Amino acid sequence: MGENRLVQGRYRLLDLVGRGGMGEVWRARDESLGRQVAVKCLRPLGPQDDPSFTRVLRERFRREARVAAALSHRGVTVVHDFGEDDGILYLVMELLQGRDLSRLLEDNKGHPLPVDDVLDIAEQVAAALAYTHRQGIVHRDLKPANIVRLTDGTVKICDFGIARLGHGIGFTARLTGTGIALGTPHYMSPEQIGGAEVDQRSDLYSLGCVLYEIATGAPPFDLDDTWAILLGHRDTPPRPPREHRPELPEPFERAVLDLLAKRPEERPYDARELGLRLTAGRTAPPYRPGTAAGRPRPGDAAPRERRLPFWTLGMNTGHKAVGTGLRALPPDPGAALTGAWTARPADARAGAAVLSRPSPDALAALTARRQQGLALARRGRWVEACEIHLAVAGERAALLGPDHPETLAARCEAAFALGRAGRAADALDAYTAVAEARERTLGPDHPDTLAARQETAYVLGRLGRHFEAHQGYASVLAARVRVLGPDHPDTLRCRHNLAFSLGRLGRLEDSCRTALDVAAARARVLGPDHPDTLVTRYEVAYALGQLGRWEEALDTYREVAGARARTLGPGHPDTLAARYEEGISLGRLGRGAEALRVYRALVEDRTRLQGPVHPETLRARHGLGVNLGRLGRWEEALAEARDVCAQRERVLGTDHPDTLVSRREVAVALGWMGRWPQALAEYRAVAAAREHVLGPGHPDTLASRNDEAHCLEQLGRGGEAAELYRRVAVLSRQRTPGGP
Template sequence: MAETRLIQSRYRLLDLIGRGGMGEVWRARDEALGRQVAVKCLKPMGPQHDQEFTRILRERFRREARVAAALQHRGVTVVHDFGESEGVLYLVMELLEGRNLSELLEDNKQHPLPVPDVVDIAEQVADALGYTHQQGIVHRDLKPANIMRLDDGTVKICDFGIARLGRDIGFTSRLTGTGIAMGTPHYMSPEQISGSEVDHRSDLYSLGCVLYEIATGVPPFDLDDAWAVLVGHRDTQPEPLRTHRAELPGFFDRVVLDLLAKTPEERPADASDLRRRIALGRTGEQPGGLLRLAPPVPVLHPGRPAVSRTPQLPAWTRNMTTGHKVTGAAFRVDAPVDHSAGLTGAWTTGTGLLSLPGAPSAAHPPPAPSPELLATLAGRHSAGLNLARLGHWEEAGEVHRSVAEKREQALGPDHPDTLASLYEVGFTLSRTGRAADALHAFGQVAEGRGRSLGPDHPETLAARQETAYVLGQLGRHFEAHQVYAAVLASRERSMGTDHPDTLRCRHNLAYNLSRLGRVEDSYRMAREVADARGRLLGATHPDTLATLYEVAYTLGQLGRWPEALQTYREVAQARAAVVGADHPDTLSARYEVGISLGRLGRSAEALELYRLLAEDRTRVDGPADPETLRARHGLGVNLGRMARWEEALVESRDVWAIRERVLGPDHPDTLLSRREVAVGLGWLGRWAEALTEYRKVAEARERTLGAGHPDTLAGRNDEAHCLEQLGRRAEAADLYRRVADLRRTGGPH
């Protein structure tokens, strides 16, 4: 082919018009039809390249051909033909006369494009994406260099080289399971970065990044380090476009920020919806912006363990270079991409080993781990994350422990991948009730990251913050407070007071203050965080609502139940509007509304609320789910408050039986329901039966909590009250004395 410059006796290559890491694009003449075309050729791979890597690139190229050839839309580059000639794969496309958006920005000396052009490009790309998405195709690499503005003003999407057919998951999985990063960091969606499944909404996020750049002159996360770019996509809310360029129309600012929502559910539903909003905005109508959300901060409450955590970037991201954002002429690559270069070269090359305790000298470096091993471990790490997402915490922990051991052997104890696995080990331990072991794991991660990344690095602070949470799980709230306070000071110093991670730390610190009995301080801090989040993120942002939930909780602790009720209702209503009526967070807030109503003596309202909540929980979560049973427990309690004791007893017995079967006979919730049965029996005058149940509850609590625990002592007091009602006053008086002694001494004699 190099000599004749003729492919398949039909396509004559005339001149090279583009070159990249995977191939070349030539201007060519179709000798059969007498027209000029563009021919994309996959570069032949020499013997220095891994054969498996070569095979994968070839499969991707063939996939591009099959996908792209099926598309027929004015906004998508037309593919005429594809095949293989002398071992070289080729794709024949229409020849486009124009400039891609990357070139247009360069031509404009990195100044943003004119506003009318930006809006027109947005509308045309939205139209083209609407078509491709309807065909079940996701582009997955939308960026300025892949969008062409033709001389006549038409906008076309190019290069479906890593497109994905939604129905062909198995094939795609084989391509992505190799650890080869797909996509360009400056334009990748958070779900692409995390290695999660992607759909058409990932393209919408990438389009948001492109529009942000051509409208302002810079990408939303304008950083030179790929790791920082990826973390920006994952954690940081982009600045409004009009802070860079005031003349941009307000509707366009809202549209782009909606596209850049962190989770797919919070973006426009599809490209057609996006195009409609842009068209309305161009006519001056106000379609109204979507509510932009971010991953919610877990709500922490007694008896409801939750872990505040930031999802880790997958291991493959650490092998990524920044790609080419639109700065100068650098986007044209004149040599194959060096896939061995990356952010962690210092970790994996012999001359770049960090000076760690016990690390081998540069003169005798350990053998570099094979790409196959690293890819396998990355895949297993992802499998562990998926197990955790499904709630299989024990199995996830086993996977992460195994991967952590193998990564330590291959990469060293302080390598980011090793520490990422160990972090997940700690997380699974925390979720399975092994708080002491979790504390040890998080401590190791914090120390390792402190050595390799520095004490103020966000990843180091994340591990330290988890140690504080686990200390709280262990009841060591004063130590937790000290760690939270130190982390907060570091976050404020390095990130600022209004950074999301800083506010998340203050949120958890406020919760811990309430555990220390400093309820007024907890309330004030939670109120400040809620106000800050409302100002920065909006009143109905999930993070704002999570902290308002804490505000309501502290108001209840302070006995300010009317204010607590009002705040819980605001949270419940906002969550229903933002995340849906059946979302777990919405249902949790409704439960707390019921608690507040009961505290205010409004039992009839509470009863009706719990009845509806129990129905909704049963429909959403199932009849045996702990949250369904909590709602039914509240229903039974309020039946009793309304003196409907026969109904209350039936409800309590049923809930007790299910909890005993699902949670076990000595679980705190099971014992709470058993006590409620005893209460109902007492009110119905069946004191002998009530005494049996109260005694069983007290004995179980003594076994699990100890004789001096407040809950055990409350159970013994219930038992003594029954003895009184049965006329056994001497036994009751003796039991009351024993309880008083235990309370005074703090434990059994």
């Protein structure tokens, strides 16, 4: 969308009001009626976006339009029109002249709003919710950013993008099937966190969180760790608001604490009841000390142990109204620039130099460059992204100091980009340096230190240094268990990595056993269909296959593929990866016809979703060709192998490992067809390329030389074959310590 564009021949875009990850809001002029309106546009979604996510996002946008357009109340934003223009979904709403509660708190420098304003806002929102709930609509994402106070004092609820009709349970279940969490952690009800069905009382809990924040200056569970926030909502009674701000009326405090009751049945039944209580509280007698509603009382039972829902791990804390600045994007949680120095007390006592805060212009320029790097990374342009992240890290060091937390966060992002750009050795150096600096400035057990050490171990594994990677994971795991406990998601992630490294060390039984333990723990803590649980079950299946237990591996891959299709969507890359492994397992079990059906369907899906020459499409076609050969259909297998080899050579390069695997498959087909001279030429070309790239003693090179010797035998050239076998044996012994 751009300035002065005419949408649907009627709405002239004037200037950008706001922008989010999924779209933009513009001030516009309705040319037909001569009035100003707000136009909300969903950003164009391209082939790089996950199709299942795109489908759900568009459906939610349409649902917001249908739900909001059906509402007519002074406390709800009016929707005038909805449609699609040149592939872009748009929603036309009344143009609100005012500030949302999040902005009001920020304008007030994080201080709570005046008491009279708090009470007025509470009553108006209660009235609006009473109306929407009577229409059978639950908002499900009530937060300060979705409540606007106009310049005339009117308060309106906005953004019904994830609202649910009270009778539309099946529809909502389909929308939430992608694993996209609904709600914002600081304002979510316990039942929403637990994945249970929600009704209007969930909105009342969220309203309690909002009122608590505008009345005290902070949400009831004002923590930076998502896990702690969710546990707080689920298990911890909030501190009474008057402990933060004694001048609040007692009836208001009682109402807020009742709204924040853990059990829905202990909250006000509906918003109308709440409104009556708030109005009556304006004339209530002064506060007298006593037991406030919501406080734990002697004899109260301890909170029941309940699991957090399967989708909570991937959530960040979201933006709260009085946050400290930009929220970070992956991979490093501290990488967003704020410019605030957080030196340890020991540093201050030692008289360490503290740099002055950089100018706003310098911070803005640096933030813009970081965003440019992230945008390049999202498009897969890792070499360019890497150079930008390295430059940003250097500039942060100059502005903030080499050991400033944000400098180290930027260096982590640069390390991540280095790894994705194929510079694993440089990434290892970068992560090692960050881990050392964080240990020096934050301490050895600080979460940021452990995160950097864990990334260091990961890169060691990428470099084939699996023993060192295993040692690194074991050390981090011990610290995580000590600091966070055995079942914390970060602990389980480290144990998962440890299982992976055990497998690469050849300790397959240990790897399988560890992965099974982690999968069980993740299923218990996160839920059986959480993406992390399924990743570990995928690792279990891999270990089972390596142990030759292919029936068990096949069953596990199939279960993972089915669960991923339900939670992530049938076209998600992780779902497709599990289906690919299902095909491999079927082939290993000699069930070539079934494997062929799996690969044909996979090739069709990969081609549709990623294109015909995507490496994963070609990988699926390679599997298809292999199974054609297993079924004795060698003419078809040869044609498929030759075409895949040509495509891989063009896309990946002549000496790429995947290209060479396809070229070997050409040779295999030629041999089975009795065309041994041609097979010999192909085997020799593969062996020469592998020797050039990997070295003469690499296992893949030696396997190719054995293929070449076998070909020579078939051609009756026994002497040459024997000499080649002897050379391979010598090189193999040289690779094996203690060999004869």
